[in-house]
Amino acid sequence: MESRTTLKTLLEIKNIETFYGLIYALRGVSLSVQSGTITAILGANGAGKSTILKTVMGLIEDQPDKGTIEFMGKRIDGKETEDIVRMGISYVPEGREVFEELTVKENLLMGAYLRNDRAEIRKDFEQIYEHFPPLKARENQWAGTLSGGEQQMLSIGRALMNRPTLLFLDEPSLGLSPILVNEIFKIIKNINSQGVTILLVEQNARMALAISDFGLILENGRFVMKGTARDLMQDKDVREFYMGIRSEESAKGYQRWKRKKRWR
Amino acid sequence: MGELVQTLVSGIAVGSSYALMGLAMVIIYKTSEVINFAQGEMALLSVFLTYMVLEYYHFPFYVAFPSALAFALLLGFFLEFAVLRRAKEPNVLGMIIITIGLEMILMGFVSWKFGAEPKTMRFPLSPYDSLSLGEIFVSSLEALTFVVALTLMTVLFLFLRYSKLGIAMKATQQNKMAARLMGIRTNRILMITWGISSLVGCTAGLLIAPTIMQPYMMWDPMLKGFAAAVLGGMTSLPGSVFGAYIIGVVENLFGGYVSIEFKSAVAFFIIVLVLCIKPSGLFARHYVKKV
Ligand SMILES: Nc1ncnc2c1ncn2[C@@H]1O[C@H](COP(=O)(O)OP(=O)(O)OP(=O)(O)O)[C@@H](O)[C@H]1O
Ligand SMILES: [Mg+2]
Numbered sequence: 001m002e003s004r005t006t007l008k009t010l011l012e013i014k015n016i017e018t019f020y021g022l023i024y025a026l027r028g029v030s031l032s033v034q035s036g037t038i039t040a041i042l043g044a045n046g047a048g049k050s051t052i053l054k055t056v057m058g059l060i061e062d063q064p065d066k067g068t069i070e071f072m073g074k075r076i077d078g079k080e081t082e083d084i085v086r087m088g089i090s091y092v093p094e095g096r097e098v099f100e101e102l103t104v105k106e107n108l109l110m111g112a113y114l115r116n117d118r119a120e121i122r123k124d125f126e127q128i129y130e131h132f133p134p135l136k137a138r139e140n141q142w143a144g145t146l147s148g149g150e151q152q153m154l155s156i157g158r159a160l161m162n163r164p165t166l167l168f169l170d171e172p173s174l175g176l177s178p179i180l181v182n183e184i185f186k187i188i189k190n191i192n193s194q195g196v197t198i199l200l201v202e203q204n205a206r207m208a209l210a211i212s213d214f215g216l217i218l219e220n221g222r223f224v225m226k227g228t229a230r231d232l233m234q235d236k237d238v239r240e241f242y243m244g245i246r247s248e249e250s251a252k253g254y255q256r257w258k259r260k261k262r263w264r
Numbered sequence: 265m266g267e268l269v270q271t272l273v274s275g276i277a278v279g280s281s282y283a284l285m286g287l288a289m290v291i292i293y294k295t296s297e298v299i300n301f302a303q304g305e306m307a308l309l310s311v312f313l314t315y316m317v318l319e320y321y322h323f324p325f326y327v328a329f330p331s332a333l334a335f336a337l338l339l340g341f342f343l344e345f346a347v348l349r350r351a352k353e354p355n356v357l358g359m360i361i362i363t364i365g366l367e368m369i370l371m372g373f374v375s376w377k378f379g380a381e382p383k384t385m386r387f388p389l390s391p392y393d394s395l396s397l398g399e400i401f402v403s404s405l406e407a408l409t410f411v412v413a414l415t416l417m418t419v420l421f422l423f424l425r426y427s428k429l430g431i432a433m434k435a436t437q438q439n440k441m442a443a444r445l446m447g448i449r450t451n452r453i454l455m456i457t458w459g460i461s462s463l464v465g466c467t468a469g470l471l472i473a474p475t476i477m478q479p480y481m482m483w484d485p486m487l488k489g490f491a492a493a494v495l496g497g498m499t500s501l502p503g504s505v506f507g508a509y510i511i512g513v514v515e516n517l518f519g520g521y522v523s524i525e526f527k528s529a530v531a532f533f534i535i536v537l538v539l540c541i542k543p544s545g546l547f548a549r550h551y552v553k554k555v
């Protein structure tokens with residue numbers, strides 16, 4: 001990580017604010033993702049993690065209300081989702097969102113919708129089946145009939161079929177068994193080592209920080225902490241509030257709470 | 265016996281034009297879950313345009329028919345783009361109202377422009393020529409309609425099953441957001457869907473026109489086509505075609521042996537019956553969502 005001082009910025013989010021109608025969900029969020037890294041966004045339920053990803057993907061109509069988003073030096077805020085995907089960002093949404101009445105194979109084929117290089121597509125199919133063997137066995141089964149974990153694999157596989165430069169993962173470990181969680185994180189690391197930059201949203205802070213280079217902590221629509229994953233893992237508050245590790249006795253709990261409040 | 269077979273064959277023959285309308289409605293329903301009650305009148309407009317090209321400007325068939333199909337395609341694109349897409353946060357009821365509104369506008373336009381009296385349009389085949397198979401007779405027009413319906417069904421079926429665009433259409437219907445995340449331009453997909461559907465409807469119209477041509481000509485085939493589509497489960501192409509044959513045959517049997525006055529009502533009696541016994545239609549293969 002020390003050698004990465006000359007990293008290129010792939011995604012640059014500056015001070016975005018997002019509303020859902022009157023609900024003020026993102027209150028000035030800035031973030032940059034460096035090429036080749038894994039960046040993790042951590043935060044409690046309702047903090048606005050998914051909203052960041054959806055805003056960048058152009059999925060929330062007329063948002064962001066304020067601020068700018070640049071991908072590879074080009075402004076993408078206000079663009080259509082389809083065009084953002086074409087520029088090289090793929091998004092694995094929270095809750096899988098597979099095409100339930102298409103087969104596993106057809107789902108993956110839709111992932112490669114923008115590509116025409118048949119031979120390469122076939123290779124990618126093989127690679128995805130290698131990452132996720134259960135998918136191979138269920139190739140011709142409707143995606144809606146897969147288990148939750150298998151659907152998660154399919155959703156990730158489908159996003160990879162577009163050969164994205166930058167991959168967004170929204171809670172990939174949600175609802176998976178502990179063994180599968182380990183497995184998924186290993187695969188994420190593996191995908192990253194093949195050159196895909198990753199922005200990861202997670203509840204599982206320990207696992208997320210373990211594979212990430214950078215981490216950010218979101219509370220009520222604002223980042224309250226940013227740093228290298230290593231620093232965050234060592235931070236007392238992060239350990240206590242996001243990893244559930246108590247370093248001191250509970251008498252101090254009250255003071256910690258106050259300290260946490262100050263971040264906002 | 266011969267009479268019975270004749271009734272069956274004639275039923276299938278009528279069923280073929282219902283089948284085409286049913287296919288047209290299924291295509292739109294499959295991608296956008298809109299029940300398009302303007303389907304018949306979209307075809308009507310294309311048919312009257314063909315009439316104009318043939319009878320006013322005296323163009324030959326090989327110009328008139330392709331231009332009719334091209335017009336139908338553009339009409340489909342246009343209506344989706346100009347009307348359907350404008351609906352903000354559409355729901356099923358709203359969409360039905362919109363298509364019924366469209367239906368009335370198109371029908372009104374045709375009545376106003378061409379008048380309500382019946383017309384005759386030239387056609388390469390006369391509806392009164394018949395082919396005989398032993399003692400069974402079918403008109404050559406009916407035979408043509410039958411072949412066209414089966415061919416279109418097969419082509420559309422293969423298109424949706426195997427082509428990338430066809431699969432993208434299904435993906436768009438199943439999960440629009442996810443489809444956009446694949447880079448699929450879902451708006452364009454919907455437009456294409458309406459175009460193709462309008463094209464199929466126009467084909468039905470052109471095959472019906474030689475027998476009956478006036479502003480109300482498409483209303484009955486459209487309703488029967490819709491009934492057929494419901495019988496087939498609303499999303500199945502072969503289902504809607506078989507549904508159409510069932511309606512055509514039962515209707516003819518009923519008309520032949522029971523009552524000619526209630527012939528048309530039979531289609532809807534069948535629907536009610538099927539919906540009571542198997543609400544998802546005879547051919548639906550919808551899987552049940554796991555909770
Ligand atoms: N479609 C919506 N309409 C209105 N409010 C919304 C909508 N989506 C999210 N919100 C609100 O915006 C806030 C942020 O939601 P978001 O989904 O980004 O949270 P999150 O950090 O991803 O939470 P989780 O960890 O539970 O997924 C929440 O308060 C939520 O209620
Ligand atoms: Mg979320």
